[in-house]
Amino acid sequence: MKPWTTLSRTTILDHSKWLRVEDHSIRLPDGTVLNNWCWIVSPDYVNVVVQDEDENFVCFRQTKYAVNGLSLAPVGGYLEPGEDPLTCAKRELREELGYEATEWIPLGRFPCDGNHGNGMANLYLACGARQVGEIIADDLEEQEIVTLSRNEMMQALLNGDFKVLSWSTAVALALYHV
């Protein structure tokens, strides 16, 4: 089984730092050429499942534009240009909760859309987290901090209370590690 080969790529929409759309020509292993394959370019991001020194999980309850109603959410945010994922994860933990963690467990790095790209999700579990300073809030969403036991996290996951795809992925993977 051989990969598909990108023959050419043309930007067809340059919206903002959040979105650029390319049109790709692709050659399949059997020689077939696909034209007009859309490819979504958006920033990579991190999600961080946070376990504190008491082995409880520290999450947010918040709104999100693509979500109906409220959702539980892990720490998260977009990588700054040139930033590596773990640095971003530590920065977001510090900014969103005022926390630092003693142990960082990578949970995976995944394309968000297997056909069309849309950035990479970098998922982490941060253990032994504790507050070291004030929250440095710059998110647009309203949110409140919620602390959950492992059983409560599992129940919330299975209830579908983490309503964005990458949020459920991060929590589901994290709970296999603790």
Added chain:
Amino acid sequence: MKPWTTLSRTTILDHSKWLRVEDHSIRLPDGTVLNNWCWIVSPDYVNVVVQDEDENFVCFRQTKYAVNGLSLAPVGGYLEPGEDPLTCAKRELREELGYEATEWIPLGRFPCDGNHGNGMANLYLACGARQVGEIIADDLEEQEIVTLSRNEMMQALLNGDFKVLSWSTAVALALYHV
């Protein structure tokens, strides 16, 4: 905590049935208006983790355009226009493996991008699955069928062998149910 309100939406790219991009104006609960919020419109899809009558898991090993190298993958595909997710899931199981299942467990319905949309992922676990006919292949990717025990699935998940975000989500959630 109140939701954001969409004030207006304008299509700025109508690429194909796979992608349309909208530009939204949004009012936040504090009255702030955000202009030029990009919103990605793409078809909803299903992923189906398949457990056969012997309680083994039936997956694919395949290429995928956004993935480096080979990946394990569950059954999956896009909803046809007007199709409901469970009907799509049953159709994809029948087409991609020639299987039917006796029990369908919904694992969740998630926006793929919490900020910008990009369709909904509908995840299922299909249990008691058995072959009832021939494969009706229409996928562009090369793939081969792989059968894994529960322990092998868990190891593959934790190894990152399911390399697309929704594939790992579906497998991680399914393994909590079996």
